[in-house]
Amino acid sequence: MWQINLEQYLPLNPYKNYLQMRLTDTKQARYSMLLICEGTHTEPNFLELMIEDFKEAGIIDFATTIKPKPTISPSDNTLDLNRGKEKRRKRLLKNTTQKQQEIENMDFFPGEQPLNWVKGGIDNLKVYDEVWVFFDKDGHPKAKEAFEMARITEIDGKKINIAFSSRCFEYYLLLHFELIYRAFEKSECNGKTYSQGGKKSKTISYYCMTDRAVEGKACNGDVCINGYARKNNYWKNSKGDLSTYTFVKEKIWTGVYNAHLIRWKSNTLHQNEYYERNPYVDVDKFVCRLMGYSTINFEESYEVTDDKINYCITREYNTITLTLLNTKTLILSQGNITAHDYNTRDYRGINIHAILTEDNPIFSINLKEIITPNEFCVISILSKKYYCPLFPLQTIIWH
Template identity: 25%
Template structure:
């Protein structure tokens, strides 16, 4: 075989490999998740992704750079634009943060909406008062509002309710393995979260509330 023929075959193989990579990239969207929480939420989503067989090149869970909602959005935008400059922007960016007592909550939510208007695929995944509302919905539906009581913060009140559920007595912030522990109740959580969202629309109530189900459903579509 002449060197010219060998060169042509190598070039054809390289082009075929490139086409396969482009096709694979077209089939596999890339998502970015930036969480306010440094442990609880990332642990939960890492568990979900592992269960779904989705790996970091497809979904990146980035360490946050500041825990206030505005900092979560700002850092997510920084990472998005960094990838965009390299010619392969994320297909979806999720900013996960709580209502809690944050003064920048409303502004951060609005910023994600403004970014979407200029074709930047940002979505705020919020929970009121905190992420544990999503965990609580695994055990049944509730639309009971949570409030500060004595020395317990509003988040403490949600955690206190969660600890009353079977197997959750030792629950603590940052607990690992929480997704796997609750996996068999995920269907309940999804339906209860949608029911709670409808309740909020019907009544104008935003306490409690969570959008975590929408992110879970979006991640599940990556393996369908």
């Protein structure tokens, strides 16, 4: 029998060293995913290039549809997205074309935001196998109703997934560069001018932290995320010609790790609904899902049925507890738990194994005993992979 040792491939780098072996059958080939975005620039174009990259690396092989449609087209320039290895065509975003302007003026899902996007996703649950909706905390009037509808609605066993950013998607981008818990007020310093007696408005930029900054209007990086990013030389423009994915491509796991810690801190400090908070982000859940992982969040439990085995996985601070829920046997073999250093991208196996039965249905894992603050833990249970980092109180400096 032909065999391959997958441990020789490093799962921390999905672009060079991550090999996923999949059986291609007709059911998998038909799998499809719909992504509905609030924005017409940043989110669609980020997702388009990231998904294209993951598909080229063999990480995902199913069909994806993004609405509104990204406007990414090839140019004659080259951009080394693999840092010196493989040259490929640069993807430019034609945000000023007539096509892009038509997209901006098109109302794909009419109604009150963000409820309209969730309703649009629900309408497509019979068409697509999986639907995600991406939107920000932006003073939307129907945020509560949107999250409630997503929670209670199920069609053919499928539910809407929401990837939420507060204050905005740029905050998730920022977490790829530093761990910062800060309530920014906006993505960019800007204002509005009015014409036709106030009937028509136009957004104007104050060019925060550029040589064109409007004195008295630009915040110098104190209020807006793009200004803060420019101040620290992270990026120049999140709504420019290049997909923002190019800024963070080599920092994907840093962004996932930091977003998870931000969510933990938010859950620790606040009891109100997370769509009311600032900051808060869970876009990392979608990124992990694309790479084949489910995130295990603080003080949450997940009931899973896999290969007729029913179990619950629960996260309490730095403890993961597995509970068998039926009369089957759940085996956690040696090698099913690995530790991954998200900085060096090294990984190592953890010498833990367990057998859960009807008589002994509970097994707990202390993350402090098996991983360090620079690592995260991956628990492979049957066909599921769970991502969970340590919560190092004493080692984190919160800005």
